[in-house]
Structure formats: structure tokens, C-alpha cells
Amino acid sequence: xTRKRKGLPVLLHATGWLILFILPQFxxxxxxxxDQRTTQIVLFNTLVFVVLFYTNYLWLxxxxxxxxxxFAFLVMAAALIVLMGWAxxxxxxxxxxxxxxxxxxIAEAEQRPQRDxxxxxxxxxxxxxxxxITSFLVSGFAVGIRYAESAVRKDEEIKELEREKLNSxxxxxxxxxxxxxxxxxxxxxxxxxxxxxxxxxxxxxxxSKMMRYMLYESEQGNTRLSNEIEFMKGYIDLMKxxxxxxxxxxxxxxxxxxxxxxxxxxxxxxxxxxxKHGVSNLxxxxxxxxxxxxxxxxxxxxxxSISRLSAxxxxxxxxxxxxxxRKRLAxxxxxxxxxxxxxxxxxxxxxxxxxx
Numbered sequence: 001x002t003r004k005r006k007g008l009p010v011l012l013h014a015t016g017w018l019i020l021f022i023l024p025q026f027x028x029x030x031x032x033x034x035d036q037r038t039t040q041i042v043l044f045n046t047l048v049f050v051v052l053f054y055t056n057y058l059w060l061x062x063x064x065x066x067x068x069x070x071f072a073f074l075v076m077a078a079a080l081i082v083l084m085g086w087a088x089x090x091x092x093x094x095x096x097x098x099x100x101x102x103x104x105x106i107a108e109a110e111q112r113p114q115r116d117x118x119x120x121x122x123x124x125x126x127x128x129x130x131x132x133i134t135s136f137l138v139s140g141f142a143v144g145i146r147y148a149e150s151a152v153r154k155d156e157e158i159k160e161l162e163r164e165k166l167n168s169x170x171x172x173x174x175x176x177x178x179x180x181x182x183x184x185x186x187x188x189x190x191x192x193x194x195x196x197x198x199x200x201x202x203x204x205x206x207x208s209k210m211m212r213y214m215l216y217e218s219e220q221g222n223t224r225l226s227n228e229i230e231f232m233k234g235y236i237d238l239m240k241x242x243x244x245x246x247x248x249x250x251x252x253x254x255x256x257x258x259x260x261x262x263x264x265x266x267x268x269x270x271x272x273x274x275x276k277h278g279v280s281n282l283x284x285x286x287x288x289x290x291x292x293x294x295x296x297x298x299x300x301x302x303x304x305s306i307s308r309l310s311a312x313x314x315x316x317x318x319x320x321x322x323x324x325x326r327k328r329l330a331x332x333x334x335x336x337x338x339x340x341x342x343x344x345x346x347x348x349x350x351x352x353x354x355x356x
Contacts, residue, residue, distance in 0.1 A: 016189070017046060041096055048088045050054065050136045055068045055080060056142035066141055066150065081135040093105070162331055182207075203241060206234045222265040225293060227263040229253050230265060239275050245280055248286040258292035260356060261331055267291070269325050269352045277348065278304025302350040306343070329354075 056077060064073035185207060191202040213231050236251055243249060271289060278287045285305040291322050292299045322341075329352075338353040 017050065041259050044088075044092065044095065048084060049134065052080065052084050052135055053142050054066065055139045056139050057146055061143055061146040066146070067206070072231075077139050081132065081139065084135065086132055088131075146321065165331070185196050185238050185241065187240075192241060203238060206238055210238070222261045224259050225257070225262055225298070226259050228262065228264060228267065229291065231265075232271060232289075232291075235268060235271060244281070246284050248284070250288045250290075252285070252290035254291065254293055260293075260298075262298070263328065264323065266328070267352070269322055270300070270352070273322060273350075274302050274304040274348075277306055280305065280307035282307070295356045297356075298352075298354045300354075301354040302351075304348055306346050306348050 037340075060073055060076055060080070064076065132153075179269045185203070189200050189203045189207070192203060210231060213227070233251075233253065236249075240249065274287045274289065279285055285307060288301070288302075288303040290301040328341065329339060333354055336355040338351070340349075342349050
């Protein structure tokens with residue numbers, strides 16, 4: 001992949017020279033490879049502008065223009081154009097001496113009356129004018145392409161930083177799901193061993209699967225919706241171990257849906273938040289969790305009661321985990337997601353819509 005990316009600019013540059021310089025000159029001269037001298041002249045002219053372009057592109061622009069030394073750049077670029085014009089003229093005279101019949105016509109023209117001198121000077125001046133105009137355009141292309149490539153590289157660097165930031169936030173999020181969860185779950189399993197060893201074994205197996213998912217499968221960057229749903233089911237089953245009969249838990253996941261890729265552990269912070277703030281030991285409470293995957297949208301819903309203990313604590317919508325989810329969504333789904341969290345009386349709700 002890296003080799004292809006390195007070879008692509010070379011191919012683009014070669015194609016650009018072919019289309020912009022070599023092919024038009026051949027067409028104007030009457031056809032491709034019409035005669036050897038014409039071919040040599042076209043290639044020589046192209047080589048002159050290649051040297052001019054890449055001297056600007058590889059040296060003058062990065063060393064002067066991109067360091068805001070514009071006056072020095074303009075002086076050096078103008079000097080380079082004059083030097084290339086003088087040198088190419090000398091080489092042209094030596095390399096491409098006209099055929100004998102052309103030299104004879106030139107000698108005859110030089111013996112004509114003085115009125116033809118104006119036309120000769122005009123023809124030479126037009127050739128010089130065309131050279132300088134083309135040289136300035138080539139130099140301008142070098143500046144524009146160099147700045148465009150720098151902008152693309154900066155954009156790629158910004159995206160790479162965003163990806164690194166996203167990965168670090170994901171690692172933090174995985175570490176937050178969550179020490180106290182594992183601590184509470186292990187305590188519940190320990191208590192369950194004396195009551196129901198079969199359920200305790202199932203709980204240990206579920207916990208093992210969840211840890212494997214968090215440590216290995218989610219390291220790949222993306223997971224499948226089906227895997228994420230299974231993980232959420234396992235999480236909820238383990239959290240149910242410590243729920244009393246006074247807590248009403250409702251879970252609704254689709255049985256048939258179009259599986260798709262998505263970032264791992266995207267919904268767990270909301271579920272963890274619901275169990276943290278929605279369970280009351282003093283009265284009745286509830287937690288409702290649901291997910292729909294229809295068309296190109298995933299809709300995730302959570303509603304939970306707010307216990308008296310958590311009502312006096314920081315708001316349910318706060319916390320590093322939920323802040324990380326907001327940032328991850330902004331990076332992963334810019335303009336393609338809606339996250340609404342609200343609190344009404346003693347109910348806290350979350351609605352997350354993700355569009356593919």
C-alpha cells in the first residue's frame with residue numbers, strides 16, 4: 001500500500017508533463033513523431049521547463065516561499081527564469097542548427113530590404129515573450145502544487161492525531177468499563193456460589209467472555225453490531241445479579257437486523273450510567289434499555305429512574321465515560337449522529353441515533 005502511494009505522485013507528474021507540454025506540441029507541429037528533429041526539439045523544450053519546475057518545487061518553494069521569505073523567492077525565481085532562458089537559447093543554437101535549405105532561406109532574408117527587419121525582430125520577440133509567460137506559469141504551478149500537497153499532508157496529520165486521540169479515548173473508556181463493575185460482579189459471584197453454584201459458574205463464564213471481548217476483539221478498531229449486542233446482553237445479565245425485586249428491568253434488542261461495523265463499547269457507558277444512578281435500595285426503580293437497527297440508522301434508547309442517593313450527587317449526564325462518548329461520536333460520526341440526554345422529574349433518558 002505504501003509503495004503504491006509513493007508511486008502515485010510520480011505517475012501523476014509524468015502524466016501532467018505528457019498532457020500539458022509534450023502532447024500539445026506534437027499536435028501543433030503536425031503529428032506525433034513526425035520527424036526526429038521535431039521530436040528532439042519538443043523534448044528539449046519540455047526538459048527546460050521540467051528543470052525550471054522542479055528547481056522551484058524541490059528547492060525554492062520549500063526553502064523560501066513556505067518560510068515566508070517571499071522577496072528572496074521572487075528574486076531567485078526571476079533570476080532562474082532569466083538564466084534558463086539564456087542557457088536554453090545557447091544550447092538550442094548548438095543542438096538544433098537548422099537544415100541547409102533553412103539556413104539558405106535565412107541568409108536570403110538577411111539580404112532583403114530593411115523593412116523585413118521589423119518582422120524578424122517581432123518573431124524573435126514573440127518567441128521570447130512566450131518563453132517568459134510559460135516560465136512564469138510553470139513557476140506558479142510549482143508553488144501551487146507544493147502548497148496543495150502541504151495542505152493535504154497537514155490534513156492527514158490532523159486526521160492521524162484525531163485517530164490517535166480516538167484510540168487513547170477508547171483505551172480510557174475500556175479501562176473505565178469498569179473497575180467497580182468487576183469488583184461488584186466478583187462480589188456478587190462470590191455470594192452466589194453459596195446459593196446457586198450453577199448460576200455462579202454461568203456468571204464466571206459470562207464475565208470471562210466479556211473480558212476477552214474487551215481485551216482482544218475491541219482492539220481491532222471496529223466490531224460488529226451483533227458482537228456489541230451480545231456484549232451488552234452479557235453485561236446486563238451480570239448486573240442483574242445484584243438487583244432486587246424492587247427494580248424493574250426491561251431490555252429490548254432486535255432479533256433480526258442488518259449487521260454492520262461500528263466502534264466497540266459505544267453504548268456501554270449509557271447502560272453503566274443507568275445501573276449506577278437508576279437502582280434504588282429505598283424504593284421502587286426501573287431501567288429500560290432498547291436498540292433498533294432499521295435501514296441505515298441505529299437507535300439506542302435508555303431510560304432510568306433517578307434514585308434519591310444519586311439525585312444529590314453530580315448529574316447523571318456527567319462523568320468521564322459519557323464525555324468520552326460525546327467526543328468519540330463527534331470524531332467518528334460528524335454530522336451523522338444525534339445524542340439527546342435529558343432529565344425530567346425523576347427520570348433520566350438517553351437517545352442516540354447513528355446514521356451510516
